[in-house]
Amino acid sequence: MNSTRRxxxxxxxxxxxxxxxxxxxxxxxxxxxxxxxxxxxRTGTDLWxxxxxxxxxxxxxxxDTSWWTLAAAGLLVVAAILLVCWIAAQGGGRTNQLAxxxxxxxxxxxxxxxxxxxxxxxxAGNKQVLASTVQAWQLKAGSGLRITIQARAGASPRxxxxxxxxxxxxxxxxxxxxxxxxxxxxxxxxxxxxxTERVA
Amino acid sequence: xxxxxxxxxxGRRETHSSRSAPSTVTALLLFAAxxxxxxxxxxxxTGNPPLLLAPAELIQHAAVLGTATLPEALLAAGxxxxxxxxxxxxxxxxxxxxxxxxxxxxxxxxxxxRGVLASAIARTARTxxxxxxxxxxxxxxxxxxEVRIHPTSGMAVDPVAVREAVESDVAGYSLARHxxxxxxxxxxxxxxx
Numbered sequence: 001m002n003s004t005r006r007x008x009x010x011x012x013x014x015x016x017x018x019x020x021x022x023x024x025x026x027x028x029x030x031x032x033x034x035x036x037x038x039x040x041x042r043t044g045t046d047l048w049x050x051x052x053x054x055x056x057x058x059x060x061x062x063x064d065t066s067w068w069t070l071a072a073a074g075l076l077v078v079a080a081i082l083l084v085c086w087i088a089a090q091g092g093g094r095t096n097q098l099a100x101x102x103x104x105x106x107x108x109x110x111x112x113x114x115x116x117x118x119x120x121x122x123x124a125g126n127k128q129v130l131a132s133t134v135q136a137w138q139l140k141a142g143s144g145l146r147i148t149i150q151a152r153a154g155a156s157p158r159x160x161x162x163x164x165x166x167x168x169x170x171x172x173x174x175x176x177x178x179x180x181x182x183x184x185x186x187x188x189x190x191x192x193x194x195x196t197e198r199v200a
Numbered sequence: 201x202x203x204x205x206x207x208x209x210x211g212r213r214e215t216h217s218s219r220s221a222p223s224t225v226t227a228l229l230l231f232a233a234x235x236x237x238x239x240x241x242x243x244x245x246t247g248n249p250p251l252l253l254a255p256a257e258l259i260q261h262a263a264v265l266g267t268a269t270l271p272e273a274l275l276a277a278g279x280x281x282x283x284x285x286x287x288x289x290x291x292x293x294x295x296x297x298x299x300x301x302x303x304x305x306x307x308x309x310x311x312x313x314r315g316v317l318a319s320a321i322a323r324t325a326r327t328x329x330x331x332x333x334x335x336x337x338x339x340x341x342x343x344x345x346e347v348r349i350h351p352t353s354g355m356a357v358d359p360v361a362v363r364e365a366v367e368s369d370v371a372g373y374s375l376a377r378h379x380x381x382x383x384x385x386x387x388x389x390x391x392x393x
Contacts, residue, residue, distance in 0.1 A: 006213070009223040010292040016226060017289030024282025030266045031274030037266035044263025051259070065245055069255075073245075076238045083231040090220040144210070151316045154323035157373045161303055161310055168307055178203070181308035182210045184300075187315035 002137060003093030012086065093138045098145065099175055112136040115145060115171060122167050128155035129163075130190045144180035145171075153191045160185055210309035211376070217296030222288070297342055302376040314340040317373070321345055321366055325383070328365040329357045335390075344380035345370065353389035 030037045055066040099110040116134035123129045131150040136143045151160055164183055172178050237255065244254045253261070261268070301317060303310035322338035325347050329336070335350045347366060351357040363383045370379055 002218075004218045004220050006216075006218050009219040013219060013222060013226065013288045014292035017285045017287070017292060020281050020285030020288060022285075024278045024280070024285055027274050027278030027281060029278075031271040031278060034271075037271070037274070040266030041264045041268070044266070048259055048263045064247070069241065069245070073238060073241045076234050076241065080231060080234045080238065083227045083234065086227045087224055087231075090218075090224055139206070141206075144206075151319075153319045155316070156320050156323075156369075157303065157312050157316060161305065161373075164310075165305070165307060178307070180203070180206045180210065182214060183305075183308050183310045184214065185310070185312040185316050187313050187319065191315075191319070 002091045004091055005089050008086075008089065095136050095138045095143055098136050098143050099177065099179060110175060112143075112145075115175075118171065118174065119147060119167060122170070123149065123163075126163055128152050128160060130188075130194055139180060142179060144182060146182045146184065148184040148186060150188050150190055151185050152194055153187070157185060207305075207309045211302040211311060214309065214311040215298050215300045215302055217298060219291055219296065222291045226288070301340070301379075304374045304376050312373075317345075317370075317375075320373075321347065321369065324369045325349065325362050325366055328362050331357070340379065343377070344382060347381070347383045348386065349383065350386045351389045353391045355389075357385050359383045359385050 030040050055068055058066045058068055060067060060070070096112045097109050098112045098115055101108050112134065115136070119134050120132055123132050128151060129149050130152055133148045135146045135148075137146060147164065149160065149164070151157075161183070168181055171181075236251070240250055240253065240255050240258075243250055244256070250257070266274075299314040300311050301314065303312055318338045318340045321340065322333075322336050325338060326333060326336040329349060329351075331349065331352070335352070336347065338345060338347045340346075345366065347362065349357050349359070349362065363381055366381050366383070370381065
């Protein structure tokens with residue numbers, strides 16, 4: 001439910017994978033064929049000589065370096081910034097505002113805690129629920145709510161979903177609009193160690 | 201976007217890996233390499249001795265790598281690089297299922313962990329066959345349910361009845377993916393359970 005760009009992650013990993021596979025195949029071939037290894041060195045040396053000519057042609061006046069080196073350094077800076085952006089694109093999008101509405105009288109904001117407290121209070125009497133957490137996330141259209149509940153071992157998912165449906169109907173009435181809701185029913189250490197409820 | 205699309209999208213995102221861990225690791229490694237290259241460039245620009253290798257030397261080494269390195273080393277490095285590449289490509293292409301199932305619901309996206317389903321199924325199976333909790337184990341996979349029963353010696357367990365009970369129970373969960381139920385009764389019953 002967070003705003004991770006999943007397509008971007010997969011595309012970049014695919015590109016990197018293809019590059020690594022290509023480099024690996026080249027190295028394996030160079031390792032197994034003497035001819036290809038010599039070709040590599042020949043091409044590499046030629047290329048390096050040509051690059052050095054270019055570097056010498058575009059020397060910065062009064063300096064020992066060329067404009068090309070400066071441009072390469074600039075490219076490296078851009079690459080570093082893009083990589084930081086890629087890392088920063090993971091996760092995020094959490095919000096503490098569940099809903100906002102503007103009208104003539106002003107802006108009304110509902111905090112996530114309102115829904116969180118209401119849901120916790122409503123689930124407190126349910127023996128099949130060990131714990132619950134509520135978080136809101138920024139979606140394309142407004143906010144979405146994620147309710148995570150930890151089920152007691154042996155609790156029927158059908159009963160849990162029925163109880164939560166009831167709860168969300170109440171939440172819809174409270175907020176006056178239907179916001180997207182994600183319910184996650186999980187097991188955990190507490191589910192493992194808590195006693196099973198004998199009367200279902 | 202209408203509500204159904206949003207619900208389906210949330211369910212799909214919640215049951216598949218976002219690949220953020222391999223992405224972060226990859227980006228960090230590449231970032232370290234880029235920073236090192238920048239540092240070396242700056243050092244050579246200001247005329248200081250390089251940290252490990254000056255950029256010009258680095259390119260020089262790469263140009264003659266084919267003949268300057270032992271063929272065995274090239275083979276090993278190439279195989280390692282191809283293997284890493286296959287791993288990255290696999291992470292990009294494979295679906296990356298999380299151990300969760302989607303429950304059909306008209307109002308919300310509901311996702312339930314396999315462990316929760318398994319413990320509910322084990323409970324149903326043991327109440328039908330009237331066994332102790334330790335005698336029944338259930339595990340839920342991507343496509344099916346596996347129930348294993350260790351009966352008490354002298355008391356027969358009807359696998360068909362257990363299967364029917366579990367199937368009707370699972371049908372009641374309204375899971376998006378149909379799960380095939382398989383019940384296995386251990387051939388050797390135990391005494392004293």
